[in-house]
Amino acid sequence: MTTTPRPAFRGVNPWLTLLLVVIAALFAFPMLWFLLSSFKPGSELFSLPLTLFPENWTTSGYVTAWTRFDFWRYFANTGIVALITTTLTVLVSAMTGYAFAKYKAWWLQVFFVCILVTTMLPTEVIMPSTFAVIRDLGLYNTLAGIIVPSILTATGVFMFRQYFRTVPDELLEAARIDGVGEIRAFFEIMLPIARPIAIVLGIFSFQWRWNDYIWPLIVLNDPNKYTLQIALRSIVGADNIDWSVLLSASVISLIPMVILFIVFQRQIMSADMNSGLKD
Amino acid sequence: MSSTFTRRQILIGGLSGAAVIGLTAACGSDSGGSGGSADPSEVGTLQFFLSGDANQGGGFAAMAAKYEKETGFKVEIVDIANDDLGTRLTNAAQADDLPALARVGSVDPVWKNATKDLAEIMTAAGVMADLSTQDEDGRVFSLPTDVTGVGLFINKSLFDEAGVEFPANLDGDVWSWDDFVSAVKEVQEATGASYGMAMDASSHRLKSFLYEFGSTLWQPDGSGTYTTNDATKTALEYFYEINDDSFMPRSVWLSEADGNALFKSGDVVAYYSGSWQIADFAVNIADFEWASVPTPRQPVQAVNFGNAASIVVFDGTGQEQAALDFVNWLYTKENYTELATTSGFLPAVNGITVEYADNAEAFDLYNAEIAASDPIVTTIKQMELGFEVAGLTTEGDPLRDQVVRYLNDEIGVDECITTIGEQMTEAFGSAS
Numbered sequence: 001m002t003t004t005p006r007p008a009f010r011g012v013n014p015w016l017t018l019l020l021v022v023i024a025a026l027f028a029f030p031m032l033w034f035l036l037s038s039f040k041p042g043s044e045l046f047s048l049p050l051t052l053f054p055e056n057w058t059t060s061g062y063v064t065a066w067t068r069f070d071f072w073r074y075f076a077n078t079g080i081v082a083l084i085t086t087t088l089t090v091l092v093s094a095m096t097g098y099a100f101a102k103y104k105a106w107w108l109q110v111f112f113v114c115i116l117v118t119t120m121l122p123t124e125v126i127m128p129s130t131f132a133v134i135r136d137l138g139l140y141n142t143l144a145g146i147i148v149p150s151i152l153t154a155t156g157v158f159m160f161r162q163y164f165r166t167v168p169d170e171l172l173e174a175a176r177i178d179g180v181g182e183i184r185a186f187f188e189i190m191l192p193i194a195r196p197i198a199i200v201l202g203i204f205s206f207q208w209r210w211n212d213y214i215w216p217l218i219v220l221n222d223p224n225k226y227t228l229q230i231a232l233r234s235i236v237g238a239d240n241i242d243w244s245v246l247l248s249a250s251v252i253s254l255i256p257m258v259i260l261f262i263v264f265q266r267q268i269m270s271a272d273m274n275s276g277l278k279d
Numbered sequence: 280m281s282s283t284f285t286r287r288q289i290l291i292g293g294l295s296g297a298a299v300i301g302l303t304a305a306c307g308s309d310s311g312g313s314g315g316s317a318d319p320s321e322v323g324t325l326q327f328f329l330s331g332d333a334n335q336g337g338g339f340a341a342m343a344a345k346y347e348k349e350t351g352f353k354v355e356i357v358d359i360a361n362d363d364l365g366t367r368l369t370n371a372a373q374a375d376d377l378p379a380l381a382r383v384g385s386v387d388p389v390w391k392n393a394t395k396d397l398a399e400i401m402t403a404a405g406v407m408a409d410l411s412t413q414d415e416d417g418r419v420f421s422l423p424t425d426v427t428g429v430g431l432f433i434n435k436s437l438f439d440e441a442g443v444e445f446p447a448n449l450d451g452d453v454w455s456w457d458d459f460v461s462a463v464k465e466v467q468e469a470t471g472a473s474y475g476m477a478m479d480a481s482s483h484r485l486k487s488f489l490y491e492f493g494s495t496l497w498q499p500d501g502s503g504t505y506t507t508n509d510a511t512k513t514a515l516e517y518f519y520e521i522n523d524d525s526f527m528p529r530s531v532w533l534s535e536a537d538g539n540a541l542f543k544s545g546d547v548v549a550y551y552s553g554s555w556q557i558a559d560f561a562v563n564i565a566d567f568e569w570a571s572v573p574t575p576r577q578p579v580q581a582v583n584f585g586n587a588a589s590i591v592v593f594d595g596t597g598q599e600q601a602a603l604d605f606v607n608w609l610y611t612k613e614n615y616t617e618l619a620t621t622s623g624f625l626p627a628v629n630g631i632t633v634e635y636a637d638n639a640e641a642f643d644l645y646n647a648e649i650a651a652s653d654p655i656v657t658t659i660k661q662m663e664l665g666f667e668v669a670g671l672t673t674e675g676d677p678l679r680d681q682v683v684r685y686l687n688d689e690i691g692v693d694e695c696i697t698t699i700g701e702q703m704t705e706a707f708g709s710a711s
């Protein structure tokens with residue numbers, strides 16, 4: 001065997017690394033442009049030649065955005081909606097998926113197909129009927145009106161069902177022989193086993209709800225209950241858009257998500273790798 | 280993954296669960312109170328839905344604050360994205376949760392009959408009757424809050440650099456479209472600007488262009504069939520010619536490029552848009568000088584103007600009287616003048632003179648152009664308001680949609696004109 005000269009870092013292919021750096025830069029560029037543009041004064045945003053860095057750094061967009069919008073309230077509203085929905089989604093999906101995987105009854109199969117069928121219709125199509133239901137339940141213009149319809153997702157149920165099917169029945173039978181009740185078996189044996197799926201679904205659900213736009217727009221009427229996305233949208237006027245305020249407000253709205261990402265980085269990375277799901 | 284992770288989640292979930300119950304309980308019906316306007320605390324807060332107030336200087340917010348100070352009644356300004364305002368109001372109407380009042384782009388059939396008659400305020404305050412939506416019986420659905428007009432902006436620095444003359448006001452010779460196009464081309468050659476002119480991809484602007492060529496737009500004959508005159512064809516062919524990616528960028532009409540951004544880049548000589556841009560340009564253009572100049576005529580002098588938005592008062596909210604009182608107060612001479620000055624509005628009330636703090640010449644030019652416009656503008660506007668009252672709408676925007684197809688070489692000019700006529704006949708034929 002002949003030995004070829006190795007690069008300084010063993011096992012590192014410099015060309016592949018270079019390729020990765022280039023791709024990462026391609027992804028980072030629009031983000032960087034967006035971030036730096038939020039520090040430009042309005043007169044610089046469109047003036048030619050376009051520059052990446054602001055000529056005159058200014059935070060006036062941020063100041064206007066922060067004074068014009070009650071960000072704390074919108075963060076709180078969005079956070080409440082995202083957290084409660086996510087918690088309930090994970091719990092409900094786990095229980096439903098568990099029932100489909102471990103209980104045998106003919107109607108369960110039919111019911112499962114019914115739930116899967118809901119994925120065949122785009123959400124927008126059933127919005128008018130959902131709206132009618134929400135209105136008649138008295139949930140119009142309440143945060144509960146955004147939370148309730150979003151709890152059940154066929155995707156979540158399906159994920160849990162598939163996962164629980166891989167868990168051997170013997171485990172459950174052993175527990176039953178030991179005298180463990182059904183509810184305890186679910187909460188103390190099955191749910192902890194399914195934690196990876198719960199985390200994946202939790203992360204996705206949180207992202208979906210944080211970025212939700214159309215449904216909150218339809219349900220919420222009172223500006224005090226606005227979620228972040230609805231509030232941001234009001235910057236877009238009839239004929240003019242205040243770009244510098246819009247850019248700064250968008251950057252501010254990203255901050256909580258970025259913090260969450262930093263905290264749960266490990267889980268999020270593996271969640272994205274495990275599932276490849278996208279809503 | 281440690282077990283504290285899930286425990287923490289449960290804890291947060293529980294806490295926020297309690298919070299949401301508290302919140303939803305606290306925010307029940309906000310349209311409490313009953314008829315009379317005697318006691319502000321009984322009437323409660325009046326919600327006022329509108330769009331773009333903060334971007335336009337916050338005039339309505341300032342007036343609401345003044346009103347509360349004077350009378351004790353609280354008017355809450357709810358600023359909503361323009362594209363969403365219609366959805367929000369129709370949904371609110373269906374959920375029986377309409378705000379006390381709103382400033383809308385047009386009257387919607389869904390809630391049209393849930394509005395109060397504003398005829399008295401219109402007459403008393405001298406609000407432009409031509410721009411108010413009213414039916415044959417004189418019931419007034421909405422009052423214009425302000426007027427906007429189509430107008431032409433130029434990059435003055437480029438004109439100066441090229442040494443090309445331009446008319447600054449309506450006195451003396453104003454250019455024709457031929458003069459304008461050749462002047463701009465001269466500037467383009469001398470300065471190397473990429474484009475001559477951008478025009479917003481909107482039928483509102485295009486109508487103005489058509490009027491200037493003597494078009495009467497599409498009007499019904501005795502049988503309710505909508506047809507137009509020959510000038511429309513001449514104008515559309517002219518428009519097609521200048522959309523050549525050298526004088527006008529094709530991207531604006533065909534792929535919704537932003538004309539406003541193009542003009543702000545300083546690389547476009549002129550911009551055919553309207554009065555609402557003045558405030559934006561004043562703040563966001565620093566690299567060159569811009570100016571409002573008279574629109575070209577070929578040979579008709581006309582700018583399309585109309586009620587940018589109109590105010591409506593909703594019935595059945597329990598706050599009708601208080602809302603009517605507010606509108607009445609808002610349209611008094613003193614208060615309306617203040618509103619128009621703060622927000623940079625062209626007045627929708629007769630006999631009002633507004634002293635604009637900035638860009639006064641530009642506003643004066645718009646007011647002069649509107650006053651001198653050919654009567655066809657009002658005729659068509661009246662016809663359109665009639666459709667609005669009758670609750671008639673078209674699918675999409677026939678003029679804009681068909682012209683886009685024409686510019687894209689999908690159809691010829693004759694087919695474009697007949698299709699628009701057919702679509703209007705189908706939608707409005709019954710009303711004529």
